[in-house]
Amino acid sequence: MVNNGGFILYNSNSKLRVIIICGIFAAITAILAQIEIPIPIVPISGQTLAVGLTATIIGSRYGAIAMICYALLGATGLPVFAGFKGGVQVLIGPTGGYIFGFILAAYVTGLILEKTKFTITMAMIANTIGMIITLAFGATQLKFVLDMTWGQALVTGVYPFIVVGLIKAYLASWLGITVRKRLIQAKLVPQTNKQVA
Template identity: 90%
Template sequence: MYNSNSKLRVIIICGIFAAITAILAQIEIPLPIVPISGQTLAVGLTATIIGSRYGAVAMICYALIGAVGLPVFAGFKGGVQVLIGPTGGYIIGFILTAYVTGLILEKTRFTVPMAMIANTIGMFITLIFGATQLKIVLDMTWGQALVTGVYPFIVVGLIKAFLASWLGITVRRRLVQARLITQPIKG
């Protein structure tokens, strides 16, 4: 992947995955406080396909694009108020989730079973960040934060972890075969 245009290629790849996250964020099932959205599927796909460093960079780009006001967060929302609001912890958690998920795969193997383990761990990282911010911003007890921000998302999160693993590994293999990325992506 790395030739004279490598930096530009990395910027483009991170931008593409930030855009995919913005698009999937608009697929949502409304719930009272925290909607179920496609964002977490996008985070898992990103980390599974492009790995830890660039996955985290893509999520930083996504958060920054939303922070400046572009409507890239779930429900076509944007602005710093989303990041510091009740659901902002999930978005901030995407950064560490992408890094850890990608790192697990880089340290082991890019296979569907390993991706499922990595994406499941990533799911819980996102949920922990989200529940923590819910607790703080809405002055909830830990029990209330778990009932509101974790428990409703575990089953659907496992489904998204599977989809991210299966689709991510499939796409990654094709990109490696096409020599568009290396195994693993290294900077």
């Protein structure tokens, strides 16, 4: 038995467990992506909530892998992105930067928790940093794809999402830590000295 990336894995089927775990969280992201508030150019969706939940529950490595799986599923044409969209054109389009940002955001969010403590307070800090990473990636691609100024990119792709992003960061923190505790009780996630009892 080995402890890999936060989850208990058994050598005989560790690869299968990784696939299942990452697939589940990629699917959760695809589902939450369809919860959408349409605003011009960049809609508000549940994707970032899913990213925060994923990283808070399964940590940096698996969180990033789950987001890579999500991006790859969308790239193949499956309608997993916001608004039931899919295809490479979404990734290289104006809003694709956010999706690329999910990968690093999940990794950094999970890493902060792994290096500190799995508490709601630390999860809120980690998820807020993850939100900043996602918005930075999104605004950067938005600027270059639509030939905007940095000011226009911030007004379009960052400012409208700060308040709702903080709300989603809190929800991801509270729900994520709660679910993680339940998984520990079910012996799916090991208790660590940095985990709240």
